[in-house]
Amino acid sequence: xxxxxxxxxxxxxxxxxxxxxxxxxxxxxxxxxxxxxxxxxxxxxxxxxxxxxxxxxxxxxxxxxxxxxxxxxxxxxxxxxxxxxxxxxxxxxxxxxxxxxxxxxxxxxxxxxxxxxxxxxxxxxxxxxxxxxxxxxxxxxxxxxxxxxxxxxxxxxxxxxxxxxxxxxxxxxxxxxxxxxxxxxxxxxxxxxxxxxxxxxxxxxxxxxxxxxxxxxxxxxxxxxxxxxxxxxxxxxxxxxxxxxxxxxxxxxxxxxxxxxxxxxxxxxxxxxxxxxxxxxxxxxxxxxxxxxxxxxxxxxxxxxxxxxxxxxxxxxxxxxxxxxxxxxxxxxxxxxxxxxxxxxxxxxxxxxxxxxxxxxxxxxxxxxxxxxxxxxxxxxxxxxxxxxxxxxxxxxxxxxxxxxxxxxxxxxxxxxxxxxxxxxxxxxxxxxxxxxxxxxxxxxxxxxxxxxxxxxxxxxxxx
Amino acid sequence: xxxxxxxxxxxxxxxxxxxxxxxxxxxxxxxxxxxxxxxxxxxxxxxxxxxxxxxxxxxxxxxxxxxxxxxxxxxxxxxxxxxxxxxxxxxxxxxxxxxxxxxxxxxxxxxxxxxxxxxxxxxxxxxxxxxxxxxxxxxxxxxxxxxxxxxxxxxxxxxxxxxxxxxxxxxxxxxxxxxxxxxxxxxxxxxxxxxxxxxxxxxxxxxxxxxxxxxxxxxxxxxxxxxxxxxxxxxxxxxxxxxxxxxxxxxxxxxxxxxxxxxxxxxxxxxxxxxxxxxxxxxxxxxxxxxxxxxxxxxxxxxxxxxxxxxxxxxxxxxxxxxxxxxxxxxxxxxxxxxxxxxxxxxxxxxxxxxxxxxxxxxxxxxxxxxxxxxxxxxxxxxxxxxxxxxxxxxxxxxxxxxxxxxxxxxxxxxxxxxxxxxxxxxxxxxxxxxxxxxxxxxxxxxxxxxxxxxxxxxxxxx
Numbered sequence: 001x002x003x004x005x006x007x008x009x010x011x012x013x014x015x016x017x018x019x020x021x022x023x024x025x026x027x028x029x030x031x032x033x034x035x036x037x038x039x040x041x042x043x044x045x046x047x048x049x050x051x052x053x054x055x056x057x058x059x060x061x062x063x064x065x066x067x068x069x070x071x072x073x074x075x076x077x078x079x080x081x082x083x084x085x086x087x088x089x090x091x092x093x094x095x096x097x098x099x100x101x102x103x104x105x106x107x108x109x110x111x112x113x114x115x116x117x118x119x120x121x122x123x124x125x126x127x128x129x130x131x132x133x134x135x136x137x138x139x140x141x142x143x144x145x146x147x148x149x150x151x152x153x154x155x156x157x158x159x160x161x162x163x164x165x166x167x168x169x170x171x172x173x174x175x176x177x178x179x180x181x182x183x184x185x186x187x188x189x190x191x192x193x194x195x196x197x198x199x200x201x202x203x204x205x206x207x208x209x210x211x212x213x214x215x216x217x218x219x220x221x222x223x224x225x226x227x228x229x230x231x232x233x234x235x236x237x238x239x240x241x242x243x244x245x246x247x248x249x250x251x252x253x254x255x256x257x258x259x260x261x262x263x264x265x266x267x268x269x270x271x272x273x274x275x276x277x278x279x280x281x282x283x284x285x286x287x288x289x290x291x292x293x294x295x296x297x298x299x300x301x302x303x304x305x306x307x308x309x310x311x312x313x314x315x316x317x318x319x320x321x322x323x324x325x326x327x328x329x330x331x332x333x334x335x336x337x338x339x340x341x342x343x344x345x346x347x348x349x350x351x352x353x354x355x356x357x358x359x360x361x362x363x364x365x366x367x368x369x370x371x372x373x374x375x376x377x378x379x380x381x382x383x384x385x386x387x388x389x390x391x392x393x394x395x396x397x398x399x400x401x402x403x404x405x406x407x408x409x410x411x412x413x414x415x416x417x418x419x420x421x422x423x424x425x426x427x428x429x430x431x432x433x434x435x436x437x438x439x440x441x442x443x444x445x446x447x448x449x450x451x452x453x454x455x456x457x458x459x460x461x462x463x464x
Numbered sequence: 465x466x467x468x469x470x471x472x473x474x475x476x477x478x479x480x481x482x483x484x485x486x487x488x489x490x491x492x493x494x495x496x497x498x499x500x501x502x503x504x505x506x507x508x509x510x511x512x513x514x515x516x517x518x519x520x521x522x523x524x525x526x527x528x529x530x531x532x533x534x535x536x537x538x539x540x541x542x543x544x545x546x547x548x549x550x551x552x553x554x555x556x557x558x559x560x561x562x563x564x565x566x567x568x569x570x571x572x573x574x575x576x577x578x579x580x581x582x583x584x585x586x587x588x589x590x591x592x593x594x595x596x597x598x599x600x601x602x603x604x605x606x607x608x609x610x611x612x613x614x615x616x617x618x619x620x621x622x623x624x625x626x627x628x629x630x631x632x633x634x635x636x637x638x639x640x641x642x643x644x645x646x647x648x649x650x651x652x653x654x655x656x657x658x659x660x661x662x663x664x665x666x667x668x669x670x671x672x673x674x675x676x677x678x679x680x681x682x683x684x685x686x687x688x689x690x691x692x693x694x695x696x697x698x699x700x701x702x703x704x705x706x707x708x709x710x711x712x713x714x715x716x717x718x719x720x721x722x723x724x725x726x727x728x729x730x731x732x733x734x735x736x737x738x739x740x741x742x743x744x745x746x747x748x749x750x751x752x753x754x755x756x757x758x759x760x761x762x763x764x765x766x767x768x769x770x771x772x773x774x775x776x777x778x779x780x781x782x783x784x785x786x787x788x789x790x791x792x793x794x795x796x797x798x799x800x801x802x803x804x805x806x807x808x809x810x811x812x813x814x815x816x817x818x819x820x821x822x823x824x825x826x827x828x829x830x831x832x833x834x835x836x837x838x839x840x841x842x843x844x845x846x847x848x849x850x851x852x853x854x855x856x857x858x859x860x861x862x863x864x865x866x867x868x869x870x871x872x873x874x875x876x877x878x879x880x881x882x883x884x885x886x887x888x889x890x891x892x893x894x895x896x897x898x899x900x901x902x903x904x905x906x907x908x909x910x911x912x913x914x915x916x917x918x919x920x921x922x923x924x925x926x927x
Contacts, residue, residue: 051862053858053861053865096783099855100850100851102851119862121854121861148792148795155751156798159750162647162750162751164645266925267925269645270640271637271640301586302565302581303574303582308574312630314633315632315633316633316637318638318641338641370578370581373583373584374581374583374584374585374586377583377586377602377606381866384533384535384865384867459925
């Protein structure tokens with residue numbers, strides 16, 4: 001049987017139940033066929049034999065960061081519209097074709113990319129590629145479907161206000177990143193989606209969907225040679241180039257002098273949402289591995305510092321994590337948690353104290369090694385399914401992470417020192433110069449927030 | 465004590481899950497990418513090449529050797545969930561799930577996660593009405609470690625007072641997050657409380673807040689002794705290990721843990737519902753929403769599979785009846801779904817609809833009834849039946865892609881059906897469902913008398 005991961009290990013069964021870093025087996029990507037069609041489309045094909053299925057993933061290097069100001073949500077709406085009729089196949093017929101064979105094909109949008117991805121029984125690869133080619137190259141964008149889809153998106157945005165977790169994060173990102181395109185939600189705003197026309201959608205597609213820069217990954221129980229033939233048959237004649245889009249500016253890595261507090265007042269909330277953070281960095285940062293370790297140590301698993309202090313020792317929350325959001329041109333760092341209204345301030349103070357500690361002192365060798373083993377140990381689980389592998393193929397290519405990134409991942413982690421962790425903590429985790437967003441019943445918690453910093457209050461109904 | 469009847473170990477050169485695609489012909493005749501429903505399909509062939517042994521103390525061990533990735537998933541399922549609770553201690557099953565991570569005799573508080581994570585492992589758990597399950601995912605070298613960690617807590621859970629208190633704070637926050645401050649959570653809690661008058665499925669797995677405030681150490685000690693005994697558990701290991709070695713290791717560590725008096729069976733059965741029940745939830749919200757629940761069959765009843773196929777036809781994907789009707793044709797709903805529970809005791813067949821602005825829940829409710837009436841009368845199309853079979857089968861294969869998924873499925877089926885081998889039969893059972901079956905179950909379960917309706921009445925945030 002073909003293995004997803006190749007193994008090189010002298011792992012004798014250990015007598016004592018201890019797993020040493022040295023015992024962890026090497027991780028390798030499975031052999032991958034890599035091709036560039038004459039039109040520039042990059043194609044990656046991997047054979048696996050675990051389940052009789054195949055994953056397809058088509059990546060377009062244009063996402064919500066390309067949305068024109070005032071028409072936020074355009075990239076996402078364009079992606080959704082791809083499935084609403086293409087190559088003469090109507091929306092309902094397309095759903096029927098996919099679902100009648102137990103397949104799935106869905107679109108998604110991020111700040112930097114749009115993708116169409118799904119999985120099918122392996123025997124249905126030709127069907128999957130037929131549909132993929134149609135939605136990517138020849139979407140029909142029917143007017144009636146467009147109006148219906150807009151209605152759904154607007155309803156969805158209205159419904160989002162019911163989700164405290166989502167609102168807090170949305171306001172946090174907007175307040176932090178301000179005018180940068182990454183500040184705006186991928187789905188856009190109610191007013192901006194209403195302004196989008198069908199012509200905008202067609203133009204976004206025309207400007208951004210072209211073979212150069214796009215990536216197609218196919219992973220599954222298939223014959224690679226045959227799959228490549230099938231790809232060439234459908235995508236070989238695709239032509240056209242991308243319109244030179246204006247370069248997205250890098251997110252300025254400025255710190256916030258002093259602290260800003262933004263309160264979202266939701267009078268019926270019995271639990272407060274907390275977001276604390278600052279500007280982060282981009283996906284290709286040379287600090288990548290130290291940040292993986294530092295972020296995991298601070299707010300990764302069940303034994304991270306934040307989890308230990310906020311959940312385990314004090315029972316203040318069900319969950320807390322720290323997030324390094326890294327896109328092509330930057331991102332943010334944030335601590336995300338929640339607690340009952342009565343313990344809002346205590347929880348904020350504990351989180352801030354932990355941010356201070358990881359900045360101000362080196363971790364012990366024991367904590368460092370434990371964190372590194374945790375990250376390395378879980379890494380194989382990130383490369384287990386066909387979808388995981390397809391995602392990795394696209395990620396490695398799009399961000400230009402280079403060959404061997406996966407193979408070298410564990411040594412990258414192992415080489416991080418306590419000094420590295422402290423250095424990146426000082427650089428990226430701020431305990432005093434930061435933004436704190438709180439969603440809470442402000443009448444009940446206002447007094448707790450005194451002395452923390454300048455407070456701006458927004459009513460939940462006033463959020464764009 | 466050791467089981468004298470040692471299982472014969474067959475040396476297996478296996479692929480753990482051999483899920484071969486249907487019939488050779490299907491693969492060959494694949495040129496014209498299926499737009500027709502012309503071929504009667506054979507169900508996907510699933511063989512679980514496992515080794516099963518029940519230890520002397522009653523622990524059932526199921527081992528699935530699979531060397532595709534150098535990892536293992538180590539899962540323990542206990543036959544206990546909120547259905548085993550009584551008024552006053554609702555939520556204790558789920559609370560015990562949390563306490564299992566807070567220290568035992570050998571590995572004290574924080575040490576379970578501390579040692580596991582610093583060894584490159586990950587652990588989590590879940591509790592439902594019917595079961596409580598734990599898993600550790602770790603590289604292959606970690607087997608001996610997880611055996612040691614898991615036997616320690618099964619043998620000697622500490623239930624330290626200090627951690628009981630802080631963990632209860634954690635669980636209360638979980639309740640505030642997923643029920644009290646969540647519209648969906650609140651609606652589902654209300655539906656269960658409305659539909660069940662007698663049976664324990666009436667209360668939330670998370671428990672009522674006042675019970676959480678009252679649960680004490682004594683309650684936990686008693687609960688642990690009864691329900692966390694080896695004779696009430698199933699151990700499943702899937703992944704990259706040697707079966708013979710693993711079994712020896714398991715014997716050595718689990719055999720000394722004594723069996724306990726088996727838990728009392730759950731006696732209460734829900735009496736037949738004699739008329740429609742309705743409830744409202746008034747809450748700050750933007751969009752109206754509705755849940756409609758009917759009492760369905762338990763997993764031991766044959767109707768289960770016809771209902772699963774019907775659920776798929778109603779609710780799976782954009783070509784499903786609910787989506788087509790309510791989201792597309794009427795443009796009245798943001799989403800509409802069906803969720804038919806699989807419970808040891810009869811669970812609910814639930815429909816949920818979130819309306820779009822300007823639409824009332826009445827429209828959603830009427831649409832559900834009209835769809836169900838038409839199916840009871842005219843059934844579904846052959847194409848719909850075939851699609852549901854394919855879709856359920858593909859979902860089934862998807863859920864078996866990882867060692868964690870395989871082990872979890874074995875555990876779940878073992879608890880629900882009393883036999884993991886049901887996994888191998890399920891695809892065939894889906895394929896055997898006929899249009900007559902669909903009509904019959906639609907008539908049998910979806911009656912007005914058997915109906916429970918919860919409506920969300922949105923209030924403005926200004927109060």
